[in-house]
Amino acid sequence: MVFEKVRKILADYKEIDESAIELTSTLEDLEFDSLDTVEVMMSIEEEFDVQLEADENIKTVEDLVKLIEANIQ
Amino acid sequence: MNRVVITGLGAVTPVGNDVKTFWESLKSGVCGIDTITKFEQGEEYKVKIAAEVKGFDVTRYMKSAEAKRLDLFTQYAVAAAEQAVESSGIRGAVEPERFGVYVGSGIGGMNTFETQHARMLERGPRGVSPFFIPMLISNMASGVIAMRYDAEGPSLPVVTACATSTNAVGEAFHAIKHGYADAILAGGAEASITPISVAGFTSCMALSQNPDPKSACRPFDKRRDGFVMGEGAAILMLEELEHARARGAEIIAEIVGYGNTNDAYHMTAPHPEAKGAAQAIKLALAEAGYTGEDLVYVNAHGTSTPLNDKAETAALKRAFGERAKDLLISSTKSMTGHMLGATGAAEAMATALALREGVLPPTIGYGEPDPECDLYYIPNQAETRPVTLGISTSLGFGGHNACVALRPYRA
Numbered sequence: 001m002v003f004e005k006v007r008k009i010l011a012d013y014k015e016i017d018e019s020a021i022e023l024t025s026t027l028e029d030l031e032f033d034s035l036d037t038v039e040v041m042m043s044i045e046e047e048f049d050v051q052l053e054a055d056e057n058i059k060t061v062e063d064l065v066k067l068i069e070a071n072i073q
Numbered sequence: 074m075n076r077v078v079i080t081g082l083g084a085v086t087p088v089g090n091d092v093k094t095f096w097e098s099l100k101s102g103v104c105g106i107d108t109i110t111k112f113e114q115g116e117e118y119k120v121k122i123a124a125e126v127k128g129f130d131v132t133r134y135m136k137s138a139e140a141k142r143l144d145l146f147t148q149y150a151v152a153a154a155e156q157a158v159e160s161s162g163i164r165g166a167v168e169p170e171r172f173g174v175y176v177g178s179g180i181g182g183m184n185t186f187e188t189q190h191a192r193m194l195e196r197g198p199r200g201v202s203p204f205f206i207p208m209l210i211s212n213m214a215s216g217v218i219a220m221r222y223d224a225e226g227p228s229l230p231v232v233t234a235c236a237t238s239t240n241a242v243g244e245a246f247h248a249i250k251h252g253y254a255d256a257i258l259a260g261g262a263e264a265s266i267t268p269i270s271v272a273g274f275t276s277c278m279a280l281s282q283n284p285d286p287k288s289a290c291r292p293f294d295k296r297r298d299g300f301v302m303g304e305g306a307a308i309l310m311l312e313e314l315e316h317a318r319a320r321g322a323e324i325i326a327e328i329v330g331y332g333n334t335n336d337a338y339h340m341t342a343p344h345p346e347a348k349g350a351a352q353a354i355k356l357a358l359a360e361a362g363y364t365g366e367d368l369v370y371v372n373a374h375g376t377s378t379p380l381n382d383k384a385e386t387a388a389l390k391r392a393f394g395e396r397a398k399d400l401l402i403s404s405t406k407s408m409t410g411h412m413l414g415a416t417g418a419a420e421a422m423a424t425a426l427a428l429r430e431g432v433l434p435p436t437i438g439y440g441e442p443d444p445e446c447d448l449y450y451i452p453n454q455a456e457t458r459p460v461t462l463g464i465s466t467s468l469g470f471g472g473h474n475a476c477v478a479l480r481p482y483r484a
Contacts, residue, residue: 015138035142038203051199 002065002072005047010061013040023062030061048072077249078482079425080256080322081161081310083153086419087124087303087409091156095419096426099405099434100455106286106301106410112268120275122286123266124303124410142204143217144182149306149415150214150262151221157258158222161310166320173227173257174215175245176308177237179414179469181211183265211414214262214306226254232414234469235374237261238307239417243331243357243477245311255316260308260418274302277341279378290411291438292375292404293382293446300376303410307418309425326425330363330464330478332356341470343384350384350466351391353474357464358392361478365396367462370433372420373450374468375404376411381468386446388466388474401458403451407437417467421477424463428481432457 003023011018014030021030027037038054044064045052050071058064084091087105088098098105105124114121126149131140134152143151154176158164163172185208192200207213212230219228227248231241238261245259274280281299283289290301317324332353336344343350363369374385382404390397405423406412412419427433432455439452463479 013138015136035203035207042200042202 002068006044006061006065006068009043009047010040013043021061023060023065025061026059044068075250075252076314077246077311077328078314078317079309079325079328080312080317081157081163082325082422083156083160083308084305084419084422085126085129085149085152086305086307086412087126090126090129092160092422096423099408099423100432102408102435102437102453102455104287104408104437105303106290108286109266109271111266118271118275119282120271120280121284122289122301123271124301125266126305142208144185144208144213145264146178146182146262147214147217149264150176150308151217153260153262153306153308154218154221154258157308157310161312162322163256163310163312167256169223169225171226171255172222172224173245173248173254174219174224175229175231175241175257175259176215176218177231177241177261177414178211178214179232179234179237179261179263180265180270182209183267183270185209187267187269218258224258227257233473233475234471235411235413236417236467236469236473236475237414239421239465239467239475239477240333240473242309242311242328242418242421243333243475246328246331246477249311249313256310256312258308259311260306261414262306263413263415264304265413266302266304271302279341281377288438290377290407291440292373292377292407292436293386293443293450294439295441295443297377297379297382300378300406301410303412303416305412305419306415307422309418309422324482326428326479327482328477329480330357330359330361332476334474336472336474338472343380343468345384347384347388347391349472350388350468350474353476354388354392354464354466357476357478361462361480363462368458368460369400370424370427370460370463371400371402372424372463372465373402373404374466375406375436377406383445385466385468386448389448397448400448401433401451401456401460402448403434403436405434417465417475420465420467421479424465424479428460428463428479431459433460
């Protein structure tokens with residue numbers, strides 16, 4: 001569920017097809033630079049009503065999903 | 074000392090989003106001023122008109138996902154740069170380290186500033202976008218253009234208010250003349266028709282409050298009452314002559330002089346005797362080798378403010394002496410409005426095209442002569458004249474005065 005929402009946010013942001021985004025995709029593959037990552041995390045925070053800290057260890061979509069899940073509780 | 078020529082042009086303006094449309098509009102007297110559409114004005118705004126860019130489609134130049142990362146002024150700049158690069162045919166024919174970008178902005182990302190400030194008020198500091206600063210800063214047009222065209226040489230985004238892109242063109246001219254680069258994209262971009270900018274320019278009593286879009290900007294006319302805000306971008310490809318010839322480039326005109334001074338007098342008002350403006354013109358003429366024999370076209374700053382047009386007339390008289398009465402002067406701002414940081418390059422472009430074709434664009438809306446503006450301002454109709462020298466002047470808040478001089482290209 002988290003993944004589906006994240007996938008849609010990332011796809012809308014980059015104006016690409018959702019099918020291009022998988023759990024194993026890296027943000028770099030999806031052409032997110034550091035600025036894009038912070039910007040899209042703001043949309044994610046709003047969507048899930050959480051506060052996230054941008055962090056260099058977040059490399060894949062899966063990392064992002066796990067971070068959100070850890071913060072939702 | 075190198076000769077410096079113009080080999081490419083790009084423009085996004087209130088009278089056309091490409092150079093051909095822009096130039097045809099200027100020659101036929103098309104007025105780009107109309108009611109502001111960019112934001113709701115309500116009753117509190119005294120000024121309701123501007124010269125907006127119309128029908129600009131950024132996706133002709135980049136993906137919309139990329140455009141989101143750039144303020145509108147940078148989008149305009151990229152569009153103008155793309156046109157200039159394409160028309161010059163320089164791609165792949167210049168060493169990256171010898172290729173520069175001098176594209177400035179008078180104000181920078183005002184749209185971004187307002188949007189992000191509103192976000193901060195609503196959501197607090199954590200709500201401010203990471204793109205706020207990179208989109209806002211007025212050097213970013215140069216940065217983005219340099220990335221796009223691999224221009225690793227000199228980079229100098231000038232900020233001198235309304236003189237910005239005349240200074241940019243002039244500084245680029247000197248850089249190439251003295252051997253620091255083979256080619257430079259030079260010009261300016263502006264996109265500040267926003268709620269707070271219009272309010273601010275209105276408060277400093279600079280804007281025309283004439284509600285009629287078609288007569289609000291009438292430079293040198295006795296009834297003028299202020300300038301009309303414009304926007305857009307204009308960029309010229311300046312190139313060292315031998316470099317241009319070696320690759321068989323089409324040469325549009327030659328840049329031959331540049332003057333750069335400051336009034337050192339007042340933040341927004343011009344010096345009443347216009348000594349600084351006159352000195353900028355004299356410096357450009359001296360470098361151009363003006364002898365008094367030339368038939369001269371002047372693309373004036375001509376903002377349509379009571380003070381500017383009077384001071385500029387005084388400056389031309391001081392610089393040209395007796396010959397001032399023979400000058401063929403026009404203010405194309407009567408059509409484009411005042412494109413602020415983009416205006417100087419748009420006007421240098423108009424001057425270059427006027428010299429190439431021998432057709433001088435008019436000052437439209439001109440009807441009632443002002444005894445204090447008693448030179449010849451090419452009223453309402455373009456004229457065909459064999460001009461041999463053109464100058465374009467720009468005078469900016471902060472006391473900045475800049476003038477570039479051009480000649481038709483002769484091998």
